[in-house]
Amino acid sequence: MTLELLASAPPDFDFVIGDWHVRHRRLKERLASCEDWLEFDGAMSTRKILGGFGNVEDNILRFPDQEVRAIALxxxxxxxxxxxxxxxxxxxxGRLDVPVVGGFKDGVGTFLANDFHGNIPVTVRFIWRRIGPDELRWDQAFSTDDGKTWETNWIMTFHRHA
Structure with missing residues (x-):
């Protein structure tokens, strides 16, 4: 079934719609001056919802020790x-993460939230960018000093399925 998209729906996230191969690169330890990265593959499929005023991203993360399912809404x-x-x-x-909130400027999406990593208060930052027609990048970073400095702790590179 295909539902009608509303003409006034924002196109900001149109570039993520579809099926993607994902290469993950994640710090083994966050906020611990760690420089060791864990790398693994995954998959992502995104479709529009709410008449185009939303989307849902279905993920498979293939960690070395387990496969995990997750969604972004x-x-x-x-x-x-x-x-x-x-x-x-x-x-x-049973737990949704605190939402990051933001928007796009010059094709780059920046989204922020105040949250905790363990007992440490952090500002969380997501950055979404289109690298090319069939390649995307997402970065996650934490700041413990209100955004003066950032530790990028997770990078995903997406390549569209042919």
Whole structure:
């Protein structure tokens, strides 16, 4: 079934719609001056919802020791012209992460939230960018000093399935 998209729906995340191979690069330890990265593959499929005012991203993360399912849920608030992004990880099925909120400028999406990493208060930053027609990049970083400095701790590079 194909539902009608609304003409007024924002096109900001149109570049992620479809099926993707994902290469993950994640710090083994966050906020610990760690320089060791864990690398693994995954897959992502994203489709529009809410008439185009949202989308849902279905993920498979193939960690070396386990395969994990997760989703990202995104919705657009036309009044504020901002997106909210929630993450739900299959390892913690009763908990949605605090949403990161933001928008796009010059084709780069920046989204922020105040959260905790363990007991440490952090500002979380997601950056979404289109590298080319069939390549995307997402970065996650944490700041413990209100955004003065950032530790990038997770990078995903996406290549569209042919």
């Amino acid at each position: 995104r919705s657009y608030d036309a009044a504020t012209k901002q997106w909210s992004i929630w993450w739900l990880d299959g390892r913690f099925p």
